[in-house]
Amino acid sequence: MKVQTGTRLDQAWTFVTNDKPDNWGQLQGVIFWILLATWTYSNIIVRSWRHVRAKGIVGTFRGMYKAVEGFAIKLILSLPSSKRKLNQEMGDLRTKFRKSIDPAHYPNGVKLRSGRELPKHGRSLEWLQEEWRGLKGIEKTDVDEGKVSGTVYHGGEDVNQVISEAMSQFLLANPLHSSVFPAIRKMESEIVSMCLSLFNHPDGAGTTTSGGTESILMAVKTYRDWAKATKGITHPEMIVPESAHAAFWKAAHYLGIKIHSIPVNKKSRKADVAWMGRAINPNTIMIVGSAPNFPDGAIDPIPALARLAKRHNIGLHVDSCLGSFIMPFLDRAGFGEEVEPFDFRNEGVTSMSCDIHKYAFCPKGASVIMYRSAELRRYQYFIMADWAGGLYPSPSMAGSRPGMILAGAWAVMNYIGTDGYTESCRQIVSAARHLKSAIQTRFASDLYVLGDPLASVVAFGSHKLSIYALADMMTERGWHLNALANPPAVHMAFTLPTSKTVDRLLDDLEYCVAQLKKEPKGSSGDMVALYGIGQTSVGPHVVEELAKTYIDVLYE
Known part of the structure; x- marks a missing residue:
């Protein structure tokens, strides 16, 4: 390309082709400092300000102190003398743990045969029955005695019988293949619908999961993908009360999301709505409330949290995994006068989780994640359209799932x-x-x-x-x-x-x-x-x- 000398085009051409290295070097320097200033502002100043706003000045300095303290402790523990002492103590504890599960320490003198390798020839049913009796004998706690906090959500022997019979009818069923197992599809959709009705949003949408942790993981994944698609958020953050379930931290760890943990009110043990509101920023994708929380059973102020979420157009997930089939029945049982609306009656509540394997007495491995709309639920799905094995759609974390669990859950909910x-x-x-x-x-x-x-x-x-x-x-x-x-x-x-x-x-x-x-x-x-x-x-x-x-x- 020939450029006439003396023209503005000629001057621009010689500038960009480095005919004037001093000018080009100056431009490079300007660009560098602009980019550095932009990066510093967005990644250090803005994020630091947001962090201080979420944690408060005292909380920020406390966090800095803990970080320095943690670094110093790790440094001390890495010293050869400290390492030897720690390894020795861990070795002693490992020995103690081993003894606690060693056959010689089983109660009632129960003796069990080792089965660390697959047997060359299959065992007989009689052999298995004998081992089952022994395995039952090593259990140290009688769960029927009523001395265990949570853990065993036992609906009675009649309910166990219903579960056993229902599961035996669908041992091989797999919801991944709905065309092969249409009965499981029907039961699963009805389980979700029953829960949506209980939590006052029959027109909502949801799926089943393997438990509360997966339900929470799915909710967080949904809000992450929703915020990216609708708001362009690529550095997602969520805000939780420090009383929220550990599964939210697990979700943040797995899914690459920054989590702000906000102290609860020391007296009421409920979420501090004002403080959570201060922590909201343009990268916030969701806030969290519990009904009730796991540590102390407090029910967070869901109506206030719902108004906050709606005002900022972010998600509000209400974790009612532990609330399960207690919270929706408080009114009917005569205990609802002190409880604020905690569910989809609040317009700002966009999702909820409920473990039906707790107070619904369903078999373990059954939870429901619910959304205000089917459109929001779509962000939970994983779809691979160009896989060599063909189209692969999956509603939740698992691919294949045990249909017999869903059959047992459906049967129990209808039975009770x-x-x-x-x-x-x-x-x-x-x-x-x-x-x-x-x-x-x-x-x-x-x-x-x-x-x-x-x-x-x-x-x-x-x-x-x-x-x-x-x-x-x-x-x-x-x-x-x-x-x-x-x-x-x-x-x-x-x-x-x-x-x-x-x-x-x-x-x-x-x-x-x-x-x-x-x-x-x-x-x-x-x-x-x-x-x-x-x-x-x-x-x-x-x-x-x-x-x-x-x-x-x-x-x-």
Whole structure:
């Protein structure tokens, strides 16, 4: 291309073709500083400001202190002398864990044969039946005795019989292949519809999942993809109360989302709506509320959170996995007068999760994730249109799924019905409120209730006694309570079996409190050891390694 000299075009041409290196170098420098300033503003200044706004000045400095402290502790633990000591202690704990699951330590002298390799010849049914009897014999806890917090959501032997018969009819069913198993498709869609109706949005949409964690993972994935498609957000963030379930942190870790954890109101234990509102920024994709939360059973102010989400056009996920078939039946059971609307009656609620394998008494591995619209649900799907194996559509995390679980769930929900769930809600919540009232009166000088629990979970702590020592003493008497942190406490999640044993729980609690007041150091059990370490500076780092070691041992 020939360019006439002396023209503006000629001047521009010589500039960009580097005929004037000084000008080009100056332009490169200007571009570099502009890009650096833009990057600094967007990635450091703006993000730092948003972080300070979400955490507050005190919270920000506390986080910085913890980060520096954590770095120093890791540095100390990496020193050869510290490493040797830590490895020795972990080795001792590994040995202790092994002993706890070693056949020589099974209760009742039960002997089991090792089966670490596939047998050359198949075992007989009689051999299997003998092993089953032995395997049942090593269980250390009688779940029917009613001494376990949560964990065992037992609807009764008649319900178990219904589950067993329903599952036996659909052992080979797989919802991935709906054209092959249309009965499972029908049952699954009806399970979702029943839950949507219970949570006051029959025109909504949803899917089943394998449990609360998957339901939460799916909700977070949905909001991430929705925000990217509709708002162009590529650095997503979500805001949760610190009382939210750990599955939200797990989802953030898996899905590459920044999570802002906001302290709850210390007295009510509910989400601090104003603080959560301050944390919202242009990258926020969702906020979270619980009905109720797992640690202390508080029900977050869902109407206020819904208004906040609607005003900012972001998602609000209400985690009612633990609320399950308790929350929707509180009104019918006569306990609804103190509970604000917690479900889709609030326009700003855009999704909810409910574990039907909890208080709906369905077989384990059954939860429902619900959305306000089918359009929003579409962002949950995974679709691969050009796979060599053909079109691959999947509604949730799993590909193949056990259809027999869905068959069992569908059968139980139809078997129990509204009247049955209303009565179970009445029994369970009555027991929880009995415990709450007794702690506030009978144990008022020694224990206190966290917040104002209104459903099935009651948490309590103590300003005078070691609550973990108390829990260890209760463990010695056959009770299995859940340990909590921040503040130190324990909780009882009532189920149908435990609803019948609340008076025994209170009697044993009275005995243990009295003993602990006589001998303040009267327990050195596992809970004291584990959570005592957790309260120290080095605690989180050691406890994390301890947890990894424990999981390793489970698979040895």
